[in-house]
Amino acid sequence: MNRKISVRVICLITALVVLSGSVAFAAVMGSPYETLKRALLNAATYTNATMESHFVTRINGEVAEAAWELNIRGDNGYLDYLFDENGEVSGYSYYANGLSFSDSVNYTSQDGTQWYNAYVNPPDEIWRQNSLFGLTQDDLDSAQMRFAELLVDLIVGDLKNNVTMTSDNGIRTIRSTITGNQLPEIVRAGLDMAVEGSGHTFWNHRVIGFDGREYVTEDISIANGMKTVTTWSWPARRMTSEEEAAWNDGTFWEKYMDLEYWGIEYDADGIMYLLEGPRSQRGSARVIPATRSDFEGRGGPLSIPMTDLAIDFMRGEAEIDSNGNLVSVNISAAFTVTDMFGDVSDVEADYSVRFSDIGTSIPVSPIPGAEQILTSGNMKERFGTEHAGVYFTLNENGTINEGSITTAFPGEKESAPGPFPMPGITRGSPAPGGGLRLMQDHVIYTENIEAIYEEPIDSDDAEE
Numbered sequence: 001m002n003r004k005i006s007v008r009v010i011c012l013i014t015a016l017v018v019l020s021g022s023v024a025f026a027a028v029m030g031s032p033y034e035t036l037k038r039a040l041l042n043a044a045t046y047t048n049a050t051m052e053s054h055f056v057t058r059i060n061g062e063v064a065e066a067a068w069e070l071n072i073r074g075d076n077g078y079l080d081y082l083f084d085e086n087g088e089v090s091g092y093s094y095y096a097n098g099l100s101f102s103d104s105v106n107y108t109s110q111d112g113t114q115w116y117n118a119y120v121n122p123p124d125e126i127w128r129q130n131s132l133f134g135l136t137q138d139d140l141d142s143a144q145m146r147f148a149e150l151l152v153d154l155i156v157g158d159l160k161n162n163v164t165m166t167s168d169n170g171i172r173t174i175r176s177t178i179t180g181n182q183l184p185e186i187v188r189a190g191l192d193m194a195v196e197g198s199g200h201t202f203w204n205h206r207v208i209g210f211d212g213r214e215y216v217t218e219d220i221s222i223a224n225g226m227k228t229v230t231t232w233s234w235p236a237r238r239m240t241s242e243e244e245a246a247w248n249d250g251t252f253w254e255k256y257m258d259l260e261y262w263g264i265e266y267d268a269d270g271i272m273y274l275l276e277g278p279r280s281q282r283g284s285a286r287v288i289p290a291t292r293s294d295f296e297g298r299g300g301p302l303s304i305p306m307t308d309l310a311i312d313f314m315r316g317e318a319e320i321d322s323n324g325n326l327v328s329v330n331i332s333a334a335f336t337v338t339d340m341f342g343d344v345s346d347v348e349a350d351y352s353v354r355f356s357d358i359g360t361s362i363p364v365s366p367i368p369g370a371e372q373i374l375t376s377g378n379m380k381e382r383f384g385t386e387h388a389g390v391y392f393t394l395n396e397n398g399t400i401n402e403g404s405i406t407t408a409f410p411g412e413k414e415s416a417p418g419p420f421p422m423p424g425i426t427r428g429s430p431a432p433g434g435g436l437r438l439m440q441d442h443v444i445y446t447e448n449i450e451a452i453y454e455e456p457i458d459s460d461d462a463e464e
Helices: 007-029 031-043 143-162 185-197 241-249 376-383
Strands: 049-059 062-073 077-083 089-096 099-102 114-120 163-168 171-179 202-210 214-223 226-238 263-266 272-275 286-289 306-320 326-339 344-356 388-392 434-436 443-445
Touching (some): 031 326
Antiparallel strands (some): 049 344, 077 089, 099 114, 214 226, 326 344, 434 443
């Protein structure tokens, strides 16, 4: 596990400090306190609203992470969108009146046809929508929440003196800017604790070789700047023709249920092997200093354990409309991070949220026609059940192809390994340069295992 200081966490700290300071300031002003407090807490319990949020992190001036989401909560369901950096939809999930689906392609046919799936159930007799932030009115009325409010007031202290409040056209705006040396001592201690925690273990498992006879992996853990590497191996043998046939026709588990094995592996030629257990450790674990290369591909500079985190400034702004509803929140922060190798990174983080259509939001199916066609009544008439998992394709204009709807997994019509087919994986399509282990989610590249150990290994070819 990779434990690191998340910029998102730091932004939450920013929100806590800045907006809590706003609440404390409003408390001094009398009636504005109730207005702001009610707006913040009510927003946490919105069950019918539309929320658009943006998050951007820049490291040394370059965008390192960006997220854009649109969440629509209605009285009968929800629709959540994810967008890429260009504003194009990169994913969505939808539920309304017993119908649920997402944009994920469930199966791709050999001719390139993409199949989607949905779940259809009778509309809920009692629809209970979770709020945007997962809180209920009962939560707000709890002793735990009251304690949290008092604790925030205690933490904020004199930060209330850094807050301003203005009003224009019925919109009240509260702003605050805090520098690093103004942070309360308890917040400083929390950041120091987080920095210290970032140096603790992260764990990684990777495959480093497969030669048809032996399957080799490495477990890597890093703690306090030192890396421990442990190498493991499993014996492998080629599947018999009978076993391979059973795998391809879906009867492998039934015919060979007593066979003890760890996994299935393809070599570069698409030949199938059984990985037999138990695993054995090769040599002693090695403990060596961690290097920058150990963190490559794991999230950039902020994935490396830190030795120092210095806050430059934090800014916050909240808007409240004439009805007491929270309209928007904007938070920004700048800080400097020093990692375990002495490298310094300047980090900027911006987070913004805007609420709209409070009480009037309606999630609309992103696939035209799905709401009308995929109903429990239609499923009952067509498939004999009101509860159905169905598969379907889309027309060229993006509408649901009504004639394609089926309850049978489309992969059953094509060659696929075993009773749990995986899209695009067949004996004739191994991963480039190596095989694809069906029991885990990464590609295995065949390597020269002799180079892994101090003692050479007999490299005779595996028996046919």
